[in-house]
Amino acid sequence: MPDPATYRPAPGSIPVEPGVYRFLDPHGRVIYVGKAKSLRSRLNSYFADISGLAPRTRQMVMAAGSVEWTVVSTEVEALQLEYNWIKEFDPRFNIRYRDDKSYPVLAVTLNEEYPRLMVYRGKRRKGVRYFGPYSHAWAIRETLDLLTRVFPARTCSAGVFKRHRQIDRPCLLGYIDKCSAPCVNRVSAEEHRKIVLDFCDFLSGKTDRLARDMEREMNAAAEQLDFERAARLRDNISALKRALEKQTVVFGDGTDADVVAFADDELEAAVQVFHVRGGRVRGQRGWIVEKSGDTEDSSQAHLVEQFLTQFYGDQAALAGAADEAINPVPRQILVPVMPNNAEELETWLCQLRGSRVALRVPMRGDKRALAETVKRNAQDALAQHKLKRAGDFTARSAALQSIQEALGLVDAPLRIECVDISHVQGTDVVASLVVFEDGLPRKSDYRHYAIREAAGDGRSNDVASIAEVTRRRFARHVSDLQNTTVLTAEGKSRKFAYPPNLFVVDGGAPQVNAAAGVLEELGVTDVAVIGLAKRLEEVWVPAEPDPVILPRNSEGLFLLQRIRDEAHRFAITYHRSKRSKRMTASALDTVKGLGEHRRKALVTHFGSLARLRQASVEEITSVPGIGVATAKAVLEALGVTPDSAAPAPVIGDDQTRASG
Template sequence: MADPATYRPATGTIPVEPGVYKFRDGFGRVIYVGKAKSLRSRLNSYFADVSSLHPRTRQMVTTAASVEWTVVSTEVEALQLEYNWIKEFDPRFNVRYRDDKSYPMLAVSMNEEFPRVFVYRGARKKGVRYFGPYAHAWAIRETVDLLLRVFPVRTCSAGVFKRHNQIGRPCLLGYIDKCAAPCVGRVDAAEHYAIAEAFCDFLAGRTDRLVRELKRRMADAAAELDFENAARLRDDVAALERALEKQAVVLGTGTDADVIAFATDELEAAVQIFHVRDGRVRGQRGWVVDKSGDAVDLESGEVPALVEQFLTQFYGEQVAAAERSVGEEAATAVPREVLVPALPDDAAEVGRWLSELRGSAVQLRVPQRGDKKALMETVERNAAEALVQHKLKRAGDLTARSAALQGIQDALDLDSAPLRIECVDISHVQGTDVVASLVVFEDGLPRKSDYRHYAIKEAAGGGRSDDVASIAEVTRRRFARLRRDLAAADADAAAAESGDTEPGLPGIDPQTGRPRRFAYPPNLYVVDGGAPQVNAAAEVLDELGITDVAVIGLAKRLEEVWVPGEPDPVIMPRNSESLYLLQRVRDEAHRFAITFHRSKRSRRMTASALDTVPGLGEARRTALVSHFGSVARIREATVEQITEVPGIGVATAKAVLAALGEDASSSTPG
């Protein structure tokens, strides 16, 4: 634990202008980014009596080893720079409002020839329209089921679409008129695309025009005595109206607003946001996050600070995601009105920044009365309930993680709790396709952005000794990388000190401008195995001169913890949280290694049968397998069918069938 006085800058050297500041730890990692109207006032507050600081702020300043700042001319610039740095460095002590991937969305793949409607979770992709998020996947499916009657867009996967195209018969939805059946040519690509666009228009809020058009057509059909068509149109109107009823009207028609509310305790904050479009609640989402500490250090209180942090991060991410999408998403990522429980200190600057993102005026305000005030109270109740449920769920988890880390420190006699744990595992089949995984846990939780996998170069054959050699190789490669990054950082600092180059940022690669993710060691390095594996890893660390990393091995059979050079293992209680955490780390490494091994083996086995075909490069091999789905189906195809693949001629098709025929005969026993 560092003393903040050791790196406190002289008060007179800190400017009084607005700016953005970064705290870094001893390895050069950025651990916190903040902004201030007056850098001097804000930074001096961190170096006051440490015991008077918020617990998370106190932990941050005692973890940090240096602080630096950048002066800007306006507070809008400070907002933008703070957002960019938080996104770039991912500081562990900043509040991060990440999209909760458990929220389902309705996606329409407008980037396909025949767009498809489906339920989706995860990061947004270019060329796909998204609607939501919704609270439950079944709510999406109910809505889609109603709308398919009016907008019969396809919902099947690519494989199902291709199969029905080949057999010439539509699926069940095609027979009951809930799909336009483009797979069998009932509609062409342009007609089906128009249906998908109408579907998106309805979900985007342009509902009145569509309902009026259907009612006009119904009246025309009735006037022409075409009662069968009029009845069908009447049922379509009823389906649209039922879909609209599922989206509660909460504000006046034409109102586009996001309503945001918070619930907080001493350490955490819950935020809920309702997306209101055309007066209806179109989506809802929420997060529970650890507070950064700055919120309680501000004179204006914690809620205004939380509001500012949330607005800059959330809408910055929304606009970035919308730019990767199509249609009107980019224009509607920021609504015309943002309703918040309290205005931030820099309300005018935040409002200008949001207006720049939207491209037109955005009103940021606190609702005082009427329907908007009532809706704000509803959102606040949702936030309070979310915080209560989160505390009930996480109380045991937080306690368990703290107890587990403390237990590992005590059992292994470490100097400090292992806040960063790295684990390596080897996967192969009798010595072939040997791969390794390296997973990272920080504060007892997986940090998947730092996971790595390795293709082993030195191992050959199979057996236990090869696992030992593979462990040694991965350890050497991982910690040689650490030494290179540390040496590069030292060289950069020395060059900057001597004036040969411009001063760089510690922990940042000057060539790429990105953080050196592995320029700092783990507290604990775990290998999957017993004494031979852990001794091999320890020998590599000794060879490289790494002395500040504890190494252990976790043997699967009896879950024994092996320490280098010790004849007997450390036995942890079977029901201890410490052993449970080590098992989680080891099992995650095992899962990650097996996933990589299977993908590598699958690629090798798929390509090997076609490798011998003269003139067939990787691109055409991939096109062949993608077209037919497997090598077995290529083997069953005719020359004419193979030549349907772009780039494949008759001679190449015959060579492919000849190579696959020889491959089949050579693998037949007898």
């Protein structure tokens, strides 16, 4: 592997002007392309201190054999050149937003004598109109099934069309009036093209005119007593309305915009885009990309810049090869944060569109609400992506094998336990212990702990808390080994399952050394201990000065992250419940004569302290075991002045019978 010092440019030889640079491997292949306002400042950062670089950036610098650059006069030129080089060389260390077969479009072949409506994937062609993209091909077929009742255009292939023309008999769609059957000359080529153009107008947002025209034709047919045609037009109008209902109106002013949102973690980012045309959501697409790891290149502002450059550059290239009427860039692009070079990016987008493009961060109203919806979709896409990785058996096997090799374990860690600490400024300190077997969570073995010793001084001490949890967990294990004959009523051992192959703590070297010290003290020698630090996702091993760095695309690192995140979630859930109970108890524990059971009965009956404050003395005394004096004391403790009215008299059975 090349040493970066061998190809580092001579001091002072790198220009200070803006430009685009590219790293090449020893075989001359481009592996990374970037741009900079100052080439000298940016390139020097790659060679200053390699140990301080992010893992993926360090891997790129070590894999390169040379670096080249091109000086440009403006940042807009740098933007364009960077996009062109990324598209030309497809560097493996650049983030790529690739369109693939997962995003079909609805194509209308206007370049044919009898245009056809169809599901299409692939390169764009001249004379073809494209609508979408759609998330799934079935969504296009559902749209066609609904709209061909109103616009009976041809959807068959060239072979089917030719065969039915030869036999002079329409297909099934022609018999059920979902195709105008141009193959048997029911309509002329001009009439069929008009049907197709109306279909295109409808999908382009010109819905009001079509609906008005149909209503006018329906009324005219009714006046002429042609009730059969009027009924057909009525059904067509209903079908149009159903189609419109499927496309939710999100902007009342009919705005054309793309709404972009990101959800990311340390390793990956999910991107979602909603395409809004005429105020309605017309399409949606998303990507999962691996982040570079560099602090600057992994910021959301940089992700926005990279996405806008690549996505709209590719869309412009597609549109250039397709129908010239399609504009690849909308009038507005709504993003979560403004990129650092927003002005230059706007200028470049305006050049692609040929008119003004506004780059905005939505702050309020409908646009802000839609941006939040898109963000939730991105978060869900990232979560589903991580679950898919964890659920895949091959990926899980590879993850366990990766962890075994990286840590030098004798066997793959089939059982992994992870500990996390949760507190608020040292109060209500709790810990969680989650268990994964074969890469999947085993929730029946989850445990939570209320920290006792480490929380005694009221201050946060994560290291002592980790030591306490480790001692309590493995002291139980040692005790189980010494009492193997203790069985439950079902005849099963009371052991806490079996010890883990790998014990993970959330933290760095201090936490790991504390856990390892406890295991040594208890005489447990067959459990490996590591720590996973959040900042750079390093894996710390006891008594080692430097962490183990797993590759950023390692399945093992993904699994360790998921285990750590699950432990964090479980700890926070327990911490919130404990804090809620403490707050409830602190408000009522001053009431004399109100013990733990009656306190719990009150909170259970009313659901919350807020509802208990609103209750009257009579309502409180309806709880079993609560008298009038206690009820008044409860209200006083909650800061409410109890009413002086005496509770309603209890009517006995004798009184009830007498009154009857």
